[in-house]
Amino acid sequence: MTYQPPVRDHAFILRDVLDIDQHGALPSFADAPFETVEQILEAAAQFTGEVLAPLNSVGDKQGCVWNKDFTVKTPDGFKEAYKQLCEGGWTGLGSDPAYGGQGLPHVVNLSFSEMSSSANMAFSMYPGLAHGAYSAIHTGGSDAQKQTYLPKMISGEWTGTMNLTEPHCGTDLGLLRTKAVPEADGSYRITGQKIWISAGEHDMSDNIVHLVLARIEGAPAGVKGISLFIVPKFLPKADGSVGERNEGVKCVGLEEKMGIHGNATCVMQYEDAKGWLIGEENSGLKLMFVMMNEARLGVGLQGIAQAEAAYQAAAAFAKDRLQGRSLTGPKNPDGPADPIIVHPDVRRMLLESKALIEGGRAFLFWTALHGDLAHHHPDEAVRAKAEDYMGLMTPVLKGYLTDKGFKICSDAMQVHGGSGFTEHFPASQYLRDVRIALIYEGTNGIQALDLVGRKLASKGGRGVMTFFQEIDQFIGENDGDAELKPFVDALAGVKAQLQDGTMWLMQNGLQNPDNAGAASTDYMHLFGLTGLAYMWCLMVKAANAKIAAGSTDPFFTTKVVTARYFIERILPDAGAHLAKLKTGSETLMALPAEAF
Template sequence: MPVYKAPVSDTLFLLNDVLDISRYGNLPGFADATPDMLEAIAVEAAKLAEDALFPLNLSGDREGCTRSDSGAVSVPTGFKQAFDLYCQGGWIGLPVPEEFGGQGLPYTLHTAVGEYFSSANMALTMYPGLTQGAIAAILEHGSEAQKAQYLPNMVQGLWTGTMNLTEPHCGTDLGLLRTRATPQPDGSYRISGQKIFISAGEHNMADNIIHLVLARIDGAPEGTKGISLFIVPKRLIHADGTLGEANGVTCGSIEEKMGIHGNATCVLNYDEAVGTLIGGEHQGLKAMFVMMNEARLGVGLQGLAVSEIAYQNAASYAQDRLQGRALSGAKEPDKKADPIIVHPDVRRVLMTIRAFNEGGRAFTLWTALQSDIAHRSEDAAQAQTAADLLGLMTPILKGVMTDKGFDHAVMAQQVFGGHGYIEEYGMSQYVRDARIAMIYEGANGIQALDLVGRKLGANGGRAVMAVFKEIGDFCEENRNHEALTPYTKALKKALGDLQASTMWFMGNAMAKPDNAGAGSTDYMHLFGLVMIGYMWAKIAKVAVEKTDTDDSVMLANKLKTATFFMERLLPETALRRARIEAGADSTMALAAEAF
């Protein structure tokens, strides 16, 4: 049976020692995030994840969701009770302003504990996760009346939220969407159309579901410029806040999926459903992108979360499974074989995943911190820099973390051999669940194109130049720090590959856009490697300078893992650079009919 233990100590090490979030005590919500508070919250989140969510992961996958003839959807056994515990603990409102019933704590902390919940039960955690994204969109673009009407109940988990973009003929290219919004004399709209792939679109865990729906107002321009966003509740809401009759939105079917079986991914049919405009006419994408960016960071976190639980199970199995003898001689001669943890190739797999998880966790929390600074700082320059970095990192985090999350779930499954392929050990579920994260909230190829085509050149390249300067300054500042030389030297070389690839795009992609398209995924992963390498260099700096003997074993292990990353994983930047600089000619050489 699978196992899971939330990485609380690593989270706290990153928040307190590596990111030193106490420096941001002037930001709203950060003054309360003392080390003791961080520990208390992380420990409680771990208990919820380990004791309430994780035990339902395997059974939820096997049972799945069911739909009645009337369109009502029931979640797997136990999900409702676990969801209620999640809501009662105030986890939905952790980063939400107190005026709407939240706790106003840092989004960084929300991200940290969110990893535990997604590792423990990704499918279940998606229900509150989509709600948190809808809350973010209403907070930023909703009217005061809309905030007052929806947010308190959503923060409590009495109502949940969704986002509705995709249609049967329309995925990433939202300019093709056909869902219509017809204005009414009272200022409302009637929404008609069909949406597919709607996560948490219908279920029996909350009194109401608040759908955020992209639609085109009658007579609106074609393309993305004519798209608006609407709030469409499952049940209508009376003026006094009580719930009325069912709105004109029904679940036509539940998608039959490869994974995340415990989440109701629905086809939703809108038939003259009553909706209200949010964010202004024809401003739908602007409003929806708030939710999409929040969701993309959350999906990147899912990649890390699955990688972590897959690693934990593979490491546990490798300690127990006896198979063969160590190449250097028997390690447990009293037994008929050694545990497979002695074999270098098994170690290669485990170290690869571990180095990614620990460095990737730092990268994820560092990015979440940029979100906090961008939204909470009163220093305009500081907020702008953080917003630039957040925009640049969002596609990198989403694409790299989910690509690697799936790769590592497969690698961890391989450690089990044949046992990894049968359901009893749970590893196939991690592979199946991890796969969706590479696809939804913008497939990873789209993330790479967004990075190269939009983010690099935004504001004259201001964000990417800021990253180059920050990493370059770190290497220069620690140039004479002998203990850090192995890390800064490798990081500086990788940064050189990234800078050279960026310059190559500048010189070769404008006149020939296919060069950008052919190299975009390699560039995204090259950038991700450099960012995780930067995080490992920062971790190593803390590890060599921290003298607390209570942490000596942990710190020594950090340095060993950092060394592995620098020697075995970071050199991949040279390969990625070579692919980028090869250009698009061989990629585009075959005629379409030759495929």
């Protein structure tokens, strides 16, 4: 079975749960009534399911090939698929109409991105990184830079990258050594090496626009002296067309990786390469974080996307594979054995996967909608709240959803049994591909530290307090709803646990920072569970309304049963996370290093 894009679930979240039509008066939403969005979802499903999904295994088996002339060949079919992607207008879905984009809401673009990533994670990284580079130039570039680069990046004719990591430094960017020397014409000469550069070289676009962090001579030490530069593979001509090769930019090798073989992970060498400063000197990190934050949401999405594809494969296998008999008597009496989906433990893995995927998807879409409100809403208070939420939820979504995405892909392999450990089935690829999502764009441990160290305390804790108030308001408004009561009670319980953990961190994290570090991952998971509990309440409320209106569609009853599984079998983990985080750092830090 190949991946089937879950159009129905996307439509349910966008229309029935988030009601995106209520924002129809806002820019971007005005051109996206739900009827239009539904057509986009159907077209996205067709493209990703029919064009990208069949190339997933091809990319995994062939990988990318580095040539001695410093070029890279992508797997068979990728180039043609990328051409179709551009011709279909998918590269400009959520981009600024002033530069040729379609200007649709970010939440709609996210829906396409999920389908694309489920169908072919390695392929979808090429346009995904290009959109991140587009965002950084759109935010900090000069008018001339925007006019030169954005139309070509929106059309997909040019792609983009982000160049942060160096051989001696990853997360600690204050250590970077790549240098920039100013030239008389206003450009810079960039010299240094960057590693693990996804999509750094390939044969699918006419140009590759590298965004490179470097230090201008004489700049302050540490992160305060980092600037951001546009360093294109080919130098643009005055008319915007591709000019001569930027000779100082070369891909000098590819990494051999565990997964995402279809994406070129490059070692980039810069030797007096011509580049141009974006924004102000020494303010490069702030601009790069425009890309990083977008990428972190995208990585959380990759966790859900790979989980969805792996879950679909596992569910299909479980219905087809005959093994043993049901504990309560044969369910396939005419066959030699029952399908393994009759076994409670197989159902446990599948239902846990389903509950986490659908809750996680709703949490991603809900957060992306706040991103749209932060950009477009006329009310300053609504914009401020939305920005607070974007900052607060981004590390939770990246860390929690990729941890769970990997677990779901692992369970999908378990459902397949020995077959899953072979390359005849897709389970192995999903597990290998998703593993990077827990590492890149800041490891999940760093996401947890960012959450407790920065995001919680930001603006005096305003974001988390607003979130608590929103949940309290929802509980109050739905207190008398008997059908919703078990779910509302469960939400109230986990919200109280998250509040307890938050207070413990505020009291114990400041006096000993190791307490905050020791508690951070459990706190992030507790936050993730709370977010999903809230989403499941919203989804059950929407499903119940459809049932009450007379719908007999099993989609809605399935939602309610899945939500019940979530609150009965997954949400109790919150208590364990709270208990662990409150033990502090004493035992964790007690052993000397040599004892390990």
